[in-house]
Amino acid sequence: MSTHHIHVTINGKAHEADVESRLLLVHLLRENLNMTGTHIGCDTTSCGACTVQLNGKPVKSCTVLAVQADGMEVKTVEGLATNGKLHAIQEGFHEKHGLQCGFCTPGMMMTSSALLEQNPHPTEDEIRHAISGNLCRCTGYMNIVKAVQYAADKMAEGA
C-alpha cells in the first residue's frame, strides 16, 4: 500500500492531502473534505450521480482514484454558485422543476454545465446525448432537458 501527497485545486481553492492509493476521488471529496454535494449512487460507474469535472471534463468520481487528480482541477456542485448567486444551470433546475428527489441533480448539473461550456447552444438531441450517462429515476428527463435549455438561454443573454 502506498500513500501519496497530492495537490488538487477544488472549486478554485488549493488543497493538499495525504491519500492512500486506493482512496477514490468521491471519497476524498465527501469524507476527507466533507463536501457532500457530490453523491454516491450506484457505486459501479453506471448512474452518474458522482459526476464532477476533472480539468473541465465530466468524469464519474467513483471510478477515478484521488491520486490520479494530483495537480488537476476539480469542480463540484459546490463550485457552481459564485458570491451567493446561483449558476444559470442551478437556476434552470429551480425554475423548470428539473428534479424531484434531487439525488441525481449534482451530477446532472456538472455534466450539463460542462456541455454548455463546450456547446453554448445545444439542440435537444445534443442535451439528451450529453446527459445519457446520468440516470434520473424520478423526472422522466423532460424537465431536466428544459432546465438545460433555460440555462443555455440565460447564459446567452448574459454573454
Next chain:
Amino acid sequence: MIPPTFDYVAPKTLSEAVAALGQENAKVLAGGQSLIPLMRFRLASPAVLVDLNRVESLSYIEEKGGWLKIGSMTRESALEHSSLVREKYPLLADAASVISDPIVRNMGTVGGNLANGDPGNDHPATMLAYGAEVVAVGPKGERVIPIASFFVGLFESALAKNEILTEVRIPASKPRSGGAYLKLERKVGDFATAAVAAQVELDAKGKFKSVGIGLTNVGLTAIKATAAEDFLKGKDSSDENIRKAAQLAADAAQPVADVRGSENYKRSLVKTYTVRALRLAVQRAKGG
C-alpha cells in the same frame, strides 16, 4: 466498496512504465473504467498499479505511412470528436460514439478497451473488421501483433504480463471504402446485446475488393466472421449476396443466453445487423 490495497506509480515516460510493470503482480491502469470497478468488486487485486495517464506520448490520432495511428491512451471522447475520424473512418466513429456513455468516454481509452479482452467491448470487433495491428512494448523492445491473433480468450490477450499496448493502427482510408458499426444495447452504458462491425472496399465495378466483419459479445472473444468475408470477396453488393454473408456471420456467432436475450435471438440479431451494417458500409463506400 473500496478497492483492496495496492501500490501506485504514475510514470511520465514509456520506459519508466515498462520498468515499473516488471514488478510482481503489477497491472496497467489506463482509463480505469473497467479495472477500478473490477478492483472494487475484488475481481482484480493487483499489487501495483502502473498508471499510464501521465505518459503524454501515448495520446495521438494521426495518419502516417499508410496507417491511421492511434496512441493507446487516446480517450474514446477524443476519437468520437476527431474530425479526421468522423470524415474518413466512419466505422471507428460509429463505434467510439456508442462505447459505454459520454462521461465514461472522457476517461476510457482505446488501448484499455482492447487490452481488457472483454468480448463485450466495442473496439475488438471494430479493429478485427479493419484488419488493424497492435503495437506492444516490453523490456525487449517493440513488437507488432496482428489483431486477428490478439484476442486469445475471455479477458485474455496476446500481451505478455510485462508488455504495454502503445498503439493500434488501422490501414489508412482508401477510395471506395466505407464501414459501419451497429450495436443493440438495452440502454446507454450497457454492453451490447450484440453488435456488428463491417468494413468494405469496392473495386471500380462495385464488387467487393476486401471485406472485414467483426462481431461483439457473441462469444468468448470478439469474432472475425471469416467465412462471410471470404464469401463476399469478388462478388457484387446485391442484397442476395449480403443476406448470404449475414447468414454465414450468424453461423460464426457463439452466443450464450443471458439477461440480454436467448441464443437464438442473439444469432438472429447478428444476421439482421450484419445485413444492415454491410448495406450502410457499401453506401458509405459509394460516397453516400
